[in-house]
Amino acid sequence: MTTVPSSRRPAHHQDHDQDVAPVSPLEQRVPHDKAAEQSVLGAAILSKDAIGDIAQTLEPLGGTAFYIVAHETIWVAITAMYAAGQDVTPITLGHRLTVEGTIDRVGGHAYLSQLVDACPNASLAAGDAEIVLDRAKLRRLATAGNHITQMALAGQGEADDILDASAATIGQVTQTTGPAARLTMNDVMELVVDEIETIERDGKQTGIPTGFADLDSLTGGFLPGQMIVIAARPAMGKSTLALDIVRSASIKHGLRSAFFSLEMGIKEIGMRMLSAEARVALHHMRMGTVTGEDWQRIARVLGQVRDAPIDLVDNAVTTLTQIKAHCRRLKQNGGLDLVVIDYIQLLQAGGRRPETRQQEVSDISRNIKLLAKELEVPVVALSQLNRGPEQRTDKKPLVSDLRESGSIEQDADMVILLHREDAYEKESPRAGEADLDVAKHRNGPTSTITVAFQGHYSRFVDMASQTEYGHSV
Template sequence: MRAGRERPGPDNKQAAPLAKGRPDDPHPMRPDRKPMNTTVPTPTHRPDVDMDVDPAFFEQAPPQDLEAEQCVLGGMMLSKDAITDVVEILEPGHFYKPAHETIYGAITGLFTRGEPVDPITVTNALQRAGELARIGGAGYLHALIQTVPTAANAAYYAEIVHDRAMLRRLVTAGRRVTDLALAGEGDVEQIQDAAAAEINAAILQRADTETLPIGADDQDLIDELEAGQRGETEAGVPTGFLDLDNLTGGLKPGQMVIVAARPALGKSTLALDFARHAAFAAGRTAVFFSLEMSRRELQMRCLSAQAKVGLHNLKTAGGMDAAAWSRVAETMTDMRRAPLLLDDATGATVATLKAKCRRIQQRQGLDLVVIDYLQLLQSGRSRPESRQVEVSEMSRNIKLMAKELGVPVVVLCQLNRGPEQRVDKKPMVSDLRESGSLEQDADLVILLHREDAYDKESPRAGEADLIVAKHRNGPTATITVAFQGHYSRFVNMQSDF
């Protein structure tokens, strides 16, 4: 039972299950009252309860309360207030019996259109949709009205239906986890990630929110304003780029941050710089998921940037002198202590990444997530409708992931060829490849541009622009930084090279 809902009955005590002549039933079962019609076909398959699994594992019937479902629907046909209460709790898929799901859809459809809701109008709606016979006919709808004790209890019965639906989801997730373990396909860690993703998907629920007057929490607002004026506002995760951090206040919890560029301009390097600074300089736990580079390559790049030893020198025989070896040794010591996690998550889905992040968060805390890069993620769908729809769905799921984890998630994206068709080669938000929803979902969009990548004679050789093209609730700007490709890093222009 969720907070904020009172159970009906004297002194708010727990109500007994529906029964004939229950004390709080204003209409106890009378001799002239017809019993409930139970001839409606029972479901042979439910999307949320997979029956393809060996029934020997789970011999009990899935959790459900058909009588509560009937009382919900009957109450909704008796009272518009009951409809208002129920729709805040239930979705169509929460009903176990398909016929009840269909009736619920008809009721909410009428309600949404502002039309009357009663057995007659619901019958007509179902008849027009060709569903009346499948749900048991008009007689079943009238029987629902007769069964409900009182429409005032509809929200309470809806909570029961909701709770049973959540239990069914857990049962289904348990079955799928069992199947994954028994199949044994892939390594153990992949199976664990997939299992965790199933469980997390089953328990994920939208948090109940309360609608409040605009001034209800004004003291909290005043405290926040005063803290901001004193310079005490909680800072986000620093990126290490001073002008960018001054503009944004750091990367904030729940933000989806897009770093986008054309190929080979250094977006992976920039994102690794964010993670490096967060872990090495600020002591924040960061995880870098690379779907493109191996863990070893990430380590080498990080070592080169931290130790100021050229990446080429690290890989070339005799490329390091004694001073370079000394810096490498010192950096290796720092790397062992730094809370920076690397994962070459080839073929990952958003669900598996979220499962890994949850484990990290529970084990040691988590402050920053970097995903390199979006277009290499798998959607998990066997037959996606289109690539644009697929990317839009992944974008939305990443945004939800950031909010659920309460950490900033930096997502790298490829730009289309738009910049190359312009004279100045500068990127725009509209160049984001395959989905307009990326701009919509993102809180911060940073477009990386380097003139010398297109013009070798450019007077701005070694410079790069971080174009903050979108900044939700903040200003936009173009920030110039230095690109040190030999060290695999970007640095502030004021830095000592």
């Protein structure tokens, strides 16, 4: 049998026939199945229908599913002829390979005939292709494992950085497993109609409820895969607003949230949440002047707050790498519905830093969006604004005021600008009010929503709730 000269092939693609130079024991253990590869190619030469079946099976890896480089070359030629509408036979395939100058490298015309003989039945081609794909996946996993081992032994970065890079490496392997979904427009329209009917039956709310009726009405809640940026100048209450959203999702609706605070400690967060939920003045808690009535209010909600599925992570976490690793663990152990990061400008990219802070923030922003897509949960990222609002007469923030990086606006699916007029004008007729300016909304309209700010309870509420509970401490 004519074989491909070993000198013309990369070591990792050698055909292990007896008439080639001996290879190392490790090379012999590389997962592959020569007989299955030959049978697949023989079927493709015998049957045009088999080519389509094989191509669909091998789609995740394409030509690289073949271990033997000669087989990869032959398969690429076959698929090119198939796409051009040309008949594939040993003669026409041999002619094409001759024109390309690769016929000798694949073993000549004799080897093409041997491939046909190696195929017992062209109708079994898809099954043999499954074997070829399985061995290719194993090779990729082995390569990924070696890469991870090398990174760990070389000490390339901190352990968390290597862990994240390892997860990404494995992810690249798993992303190639399984054929891509093939949907006709009829299939797509059925999915769309089903979605419309579900929304009509169950109501417009399809995402994570924020606790603010007008905001939920505008957005349908925060949706999986979305990056939502809440931005404001310091001391406007963006952390408070984020905690309100977490309380709504986890305490009111039992959804699992992860709140990463790079600024406040765990006790501070817990005290604010309890103040907001029990409607007990935060300064009473801090000053030790809690009344008997206050304790009764605390007792009524304490069990509900304690049982809420909220993961609080304080400022010990400083990099997005650590956040990603933590979120993956939560996702794998009990699930995850919402992530909040407080706030972007306090994060570090991890690993080797870019040359400028602006580039670093851009990298962080882009990776937050990727995190939302990977985990299929909404990620709320808080952000500071620059001093632009303070230099304008009306003090109202703009999306262009996002601090340090315009890429935050580009990456975000939604940008909510938080503004309180009474933070600048103590005698403002709008004292106790706050504007949630939905300045960017990729999936719908923009609008400004007015809510009530109850600073003494460390919370924002709908205006209707403000009327119900009043302002008294």
